Amino acid sequence: xxxxxRLLSHVISRGGSRLHLEADQKPRLELKSGEFVxxxxxxxxxxxxDVLAGEVVPGGMKAAWQMEGKAEFEHELAGETxxxxxxxxxxxxxxxxxxxxxxxxQAVAVPATAPVPASKQAPxxxxxxxxxxxxxxxxxxxxQQGSDLHCTSLEPPLVRVHGDMKELEGFGPLEPATMxxxxxxxxxxxxxxxxxxxxxxxxxxxYEAGGCRLRVNYFMDRVGxxxxxxxxxxxxxxxxxxxxxxxxxxxxxxxxxxxxxTGPTGSGKSTTLAAIIDLANQKRHDHILTIEDxxxxxxxxxxxxxxxxxxxxxxxxxxxxxxxxxxxxxxIVMVGxxxxxxxxxxxxxxxxxxxxxxGTLHTSSAIGTIDRIVDQFPADRQQQIRVMLADALKxxxxxxxxxxxxGGRIAALETLFISPAIANLIREGKNFQITSAMQTxxxxxxxxxxxxxxxxxxxxxxxxxxAYLKCPDKESFIAACKRAGIPFDLRLGEVEG
Numbered sequence: 001x002x003x004x005x006r007l008l009s010h011v012i013s014r015g016g017s018r019l020h021l022e023a024d025q026k027p028r029l030e031l032k033s034g035e036f037v038x039x040x041x042x043x044x045x046x047x048x049x050d051v052l053a054g055e056v057v058p059g060g061m062k063a064a065w066q067m068e069g070k071a072e073f074e075h076e077l078a079g080e081t082x083x084x085x086x087x088x089x090x091x092x093x094x095x096x097x098x099x100x101x102x103x104x105x106q107a108v109a110v111p112a113t114a115p116v117p118a119s120k121q122a123p124x125x126x127x128x129x130x131x132x133x134x135x136x137x138x139x140x141x142x143x144q145q146g147s148d149l150h151c152t153s154l155e156p157p158l159v160r161v162h163g164d165m166k167e168l169e170g171f172g173p174l175e176p177a178t179m180x181x182x183x184x185x186x187x188x189x190x191x192x193x194x195x196x197x198x199x200x201x202x203x204x205x206x207y208e209a210g211g212c213r214l215r216v217n218y219f220m221d222r223v224g225x226x227x228x229x230x231x232x233x234x235x236x237x238x239x240x241x242x243x244x245x246x247x248x249x250x251x252x253x254x255x256x257x258x259x260x261x262t263g264p265t266g267s268g269k270s271t272t273l274a275a276i277i278d279l280a281n282q283k284r285h286d287h288i289l290t291i292e293d294x295x296x297x298x299x300x301x302x303x304x305x306x307x308x309x310x311x312x313x314x315x316x317x318x319x320x321x322x323x324x325x326x327x328x329x330x331x332i333v334m335v336g337x338x339x340x341x342x343x344x345x346x347x348x349x350x351x352x353x354x355x356x357x358x359g360t361l362h363t364s365s366a367i368g369t370i371d372r373i374v375d376q377f378p379a380d381r382q383q384q385i386r387v388m389l390a391d392a393l394k395x396x397x398x399x400x401x402x403x404x405x406x407g408g409r410i411a412a413l414e415t416l417f418i419s420p421a422i423a424n425l426i427r428e429g430k431n432f433q434i435t436s437a438m439q440t441x442x443x444x445x446x447x448x449x450x451x452x453x454x455x456x457x458x459x460x461x462x463x464x465x466x467a468y469l470k471c472p473d474k475e476s477f478i479a480a481c482k483r484a485g486i487p488f489d490l491r492l493g494e495v496e497g
Contacts, residue, residue, distance in 0.1 A: 004095075018099065019095075019097040022044075047170060054171070066174075083098045084097045131185035134186050137151065140170070141159050141231065147230060148160040150226075152221070153226060157174065179225045191216075204216065204232070215232055239279065242268075243411070244275060248272075248413070248445075251394070253284075258348065258394060259357070269399065270297070271297075272399065274299075277297075281299055281306060284332075288306045289308075289328060292311065294312075318335060322346045322347060332358070335347055337360050340376075348392050370426060370431055386427055390424070398413070399411045404462060414449035419441060422438075454480050454486065
């Protein structure tokens, strides 16, 4: 029995004429006298109205309901017929069920208005179109406080909430044709052209109704088109809320050098970098230049002039944008991702020539980051790169996100500040000794990932098994737990006792 049928039964038993459902309002029964009666004590949220409608809308009309937000059909309950009209006012769904009387001949669903092709819709500011289904999906993503939206052909949409994937209620499987129409409407012309040619594309979408931006990726797989959207708040992240320690905040005061923020995909690297760049924007009077793919956090002018360039839109690649940056008189350069040997080499040269360079890498530890950079180069250049790194590198911040006890996520940070002793170890290729140097230099802000994880466990912020699964060196993590008096039993996945 559909959940809506429980409300419709009141229409029959109480001699009503219509049931009215609207988001954030109490369900109301309209009597034949014209009076209204509340059926529930509390209002229904928008997502619940969508769920109630989604359970009864005929299968052949679901695509039109998702895209256009309009549908009209007949629904039968216990030998009685209702005419149901679904609609939307902006993003607010509503449902009206009018009692028709005892069931007659088999009712036929009334087709909804034909969808308007994306190519004929009015253009949105910035060269992209709006689309009703996209707006509903983005709204539901924010309502669930999700970080990512996943849409795959022939599957219901899913959102990632606090690290876990969950299905969005009120949406059925997405047809490939519906997906393509929505994707064309949302994409910039350049991104759509790139997707048609290469079957993948990246761009940023300004979701004005939600007060945020979305980093969007399009792709094709074996069943059809798909997309993933990540939420990027319009508000620059607050270092206090992120829990950034003072040594990391002071990185914005450096005059020159290379600072790297590393971690796996989705670990919050962009968020940490945005907070540091914003601190520099507030405290300094310089020129900040960012090269991103795509532009994520938008930095308004505060104390600094900020120019943000997007790969594929404003420059061909990271390396070409970084090479051009040397002629654009920057004081601070932020490279969204150091993907290849040439980009890394130019970033090092930029740092050595007197600029402050921030960049990201997909590595799991601070020491592993140094190895990764050196190993990118041919053997005959590696010693030269070690010398350049020893001179240019100022700090490596390696981070990972963990699920908090009680909900939400928290970032564990490993911080490697390059002291003269550590610079000498890098120059001599003795990276295996850096761990010991970090343990003896904690007063300077050095912190190993295992120490950060153990602190979270002792403060009851993170479960031991969650920390174990996210730590890069599991054997040393277990040893660190024992030293801290945390008898972690791997077989049980929890603290003993």
